[in-house]
Amino acid sequence: MSDAADKTLSLEPALSALRAAGESTRLRILALLSGRELNVKDLTQILGQSQPRLSRHLKLLSEAGLIERFREGSWVFFRLAEGSAEARLAASIVAGLDSDDSVLQLDAARATAVQKARAEAAQNYFKAHAREWDRIRSLHVAEAQVEQAMMDALGQGPFDLLVDLGTGTGRILELFARQADRALGFDVSHEMLSYARMKLEGAGLAHAQVRHGDLFHLPLADGEADAVVLHQVLHFLEEPAVAIAEAARVLEPGGKLLIVDFAPHELEFLREEQAHRRLGLASDQIGRWCDEAGLDLKTHRDLAPGEAGDESKLTVSLWLAEKSQAAASEEKSKSAAKDGTASSVEEAAA
CATH class of the missing domain: 1.10.10.10 (Winged helix-like DNA-binding domain superfamily/Winged helix DNA-binding domain)
Incomplete structure (x- = not known):
């Protein structure tokens, strides 16, 4: 046809x-x-x-x-x-x-x-699980295995600015802080931020900081970051595509987005007991959202449970995407056009 x-x-x-x-x-x-x-x-x-x-x-x-x-x-x-x-x-x-x-x-x-x-x-x-969040994560695929896979995917950097969206306990900032000149974590939970701040200060990571912020509207300029992480966040969101688009906006050309989340599963209790909005995310859907955001999906890796048939464990998926030059050029053109319109309005008013 x-x-x-x-x-x-x-x-x-x-x-x-x-x-x-x-x-x-x-x-x-x-x-x-x-x-x-x-x-x-x-x-x-x-x-x-x-x-x-x-x-x-x-x-x-x-x-x-x-x-x-x-x-x-x-x-x-x-x-x-x-x-x-x-x-x-x-x-x-x-x-x-x-x-x-x-x-x-x-x-x-x-x-x-x-x-x-x-x-x-x-x-x-x-709020109810701020101090238990790391323990809850450990109930799934071994966290050490996931973290090593994340390190392998994102690479050694160094990064000028690494951003962790939905930072929770700040564990991802701890993991990557030594590979970044500056690391910022955003979360809407004040309890989570208090706990993360305490952990980062205790680890002596003064350049790794947390901020209260909506991951749909980040207080960062276009192209300000060279690495962004979305770790176990998207399955809680009503609009994951919007979060990915916002992550793409703050990435510089060639900047990397690392998404870590669960593969599709059937564990209904996670929805009722742990407020999961989605029972995992399919790779083709992640790919489409990345493409719509001007990101090139580079790699996808699944980390299956250690024991086959163990339904109490979940498969963790990792996706690495990069900000395309074409998307960056388009954003720059739109910004220039917007600035030109504003200048014209100001000149007319004068």
Whole structure:
């Protein structure tokens, strides 16, 4: 099939997609899934409708190719379709909706409340386990094995600025501090930061510091870091792609991003008891997020449990990506254009 054919819909599929979208609840679902991944339970809370009814709406939208479903353990999540002609139609439909519509605004506010409640659950977990976090990590694949693999992947540096996002206890700063002139860790938990600061000071690592900060909005300039680490962070997040994009923004051309997280698994208790948002991350999804952020995925490695069939252990995956020159040039052009616009406005005002 030609590229042109891939970008267009014939009459019947187009009519099928439009029929699927042509109902108020299904339009609201499309709007909610624009930039979000939600499950049926989320949607029942947001839309105030029964699970059977919403399941039928989701089935129709999925069959029409307007949304995609993916399973994580016993939960099924939904998002707008990507990459197909139907996906472009879904995006166009959402773009054509009035964002000031009172019903859509209320739906968005409820969705934000649902996401905030999840974030608070994760935060409460962090607070309850601030001093036990290193011990909890040890319940999975041997931490020494993971740390050696991280050292091998990221290399010896030296790094001018190494950034650890979601630094937790500061262990990653300890691990890499001697390979960096400066090391910064960011976290939203004050309890975690207090514990990390205590550990770093005790180790005599004055150049390794921690800061309170949102990893989606880092207080760092574009291209300021030459290494960024996301260690066991993404599975807690509503929007991992946004975190990866922000990490890419602060990387210099050729800078390295090291992602360490769990491979897909079925350990449901981690979601309920430890506030995991995702039961692991697939390598193809990581690759797509990196590509969208202007990063070239260089290596991927899995560290499986020591004993085959031991379901109490998890496989840890490592991905190493680099900031491409093309992405850096594009960011520089956008920044220059923005500065030029600001200058023009100032000149006009003068």
